Amino acid sequence: MAAVKASSTIQENKHYALGLCPVTYTMEKIGGYWKPIILYHLSSGSKRYSELKRAIPAITEKMLIQHLRQMEADGLVLRESRPVVPPYVTYRLSQAGQGLKPVIRAMTAWAGKERAGEFGKKKK
Amino acid sequence: MAAVKASSTIQENKHYALGLCPVTYTMEKIGGYWKPIILYHLSSGSKRYSELKRAIPAITEKMLIQHLRQMEADGLVLRESRPVVPPYVTYRLSQAGQGLKPVIRAMTAWAGKERAGEFGKKKK
DNA sequence: ACAAGTACTTACCCTAAAGTATGTATCATG
DNA sequence: CATGATACATACTTTAGGGTAAGTACTTGT
Numbered sequence A, B: 001m002a003a004v005k006a007s008s009t010i011q012e013n014k015h016y017a018l019g020l021c022p023v024t025y026t027m028e029k030i031g032g033y034w035k036p037i038i039l040y041h042l043s044s045g046s047k048r049y050s051e052l053k054r055a056i057p058a059i060t061e062k063m064l065i066q067h068l069r070q071m072e073a074d075g076l077v078l079r080e081s082r083p084v085v086p087p088y089v090t091y092r093l094s095q096a097g098q099g100l101k102p103v104i105r106a107m108t109a110w111a112g113k114e115r116a117g118e119f120g121k122k123k124k
Numbered sequence C: 001a002c003a004a005g006t007a008c009t010t011a012c013c014c015t016a017a018a019g020t021a022t023g024t025a026t027c028a029t030g
Numbered sequence D: 001c002a003t004g005a006t007a008c009a010t011a012c013t014t015t016a017g018g019g020t021a022a023g024t025a026c027t028t029g030t
Helices: A011-020 A022-030 A035-042 A049-055 A061-074 A101-118 B011-020 B022-030 B034-044 B049-055 B061-073 B101-120
Strands: A079-082 A088-091 B077-081 B088-093
Touching: A022 A035, A022 B034, A022 B101, A035 A049, A035 A061, A035 A101, A035 B022, A049 A061, A049 A088, A049 B077, A061 A079, A101 B022, A101 B061, A101 B101, B034 B049, B034 B061, B034 B088, B034 B101, B049 B061, B049 B088, B061 B088
Parallel strands: none
Antiparallel strands: A079 A088, B077 B088
16 A cells, blocks of 8 residues: 555655754754763863863763764864874864854753752652 | 673763753753654644644654653643544643743754855865 | 873674554544 | 544564774873
8 A cells, every 4th residue: 555665764754854954954963962962061162082081971982082073074073183192182163063052052051940940849 | 990890881871971961961851863853843833743744754653653752751742632533632842842942943043054154165 | 111191993782762564443525 | 335534552673873892002101
């Protein structure tokens, strides 16, 4: 019945939606668990790789570097390395990355409000 | 070396981070691919289930209902069903859900700005 | 000579999220 | 009496994201 082909993945539809839904577009860039968190830590200024590592203890190095690279490729963060011998690499928000600050700020604000509300309510 | 047990997942650390990082908290609630998209469509007002389905053609029914349920449980959306015979169910943002509008709006604004910029630049 | 610190890289594995494909109940309509 | 619409449910499979662990290169400190 339904003339739905098994071979055509929904990924194609997603691509289609990408062109229409601005939120989808944004999620393609900052979606995933870690990216917003990294952006949050970079929103207060440029940080060294090791600083980020310490700021986000739960992240693995693989994830950290992977997402930094991805966001660098997406033009959200800028990487600067100084060719000194204990390597010195810093990351900071690009122009586009700075533009995400309102998103991060809105998230922070919402979390604050929600968490505050939780204390006013009973657990169950 | 680190006495890290293979059995103890990093989820515990995540839980720890949850208490500290407001962005993490927010991502726990609206993270994932579809939730922000659904919220975006609900931000313009209450919608029927089938309206949402049509508004987001790429989503599967399983994902749609699953995330609606999750967000209902999280107190972000409200479900209202009328016991008529072609079922009539509507979803809308709760008070807390309304509070996410700035986040959605910021995402929308950013996407608009970025996409506009793409036309000004050359492909490569 | 060896540990420690920096900024990564790589191979392998595992699970949770997402997708596919059906099925259900109810009524209206042709 | 079969079809279509509505609002789901559910079993099964796939995939991609994330986690573990270990290694690399270079230099300073002891």
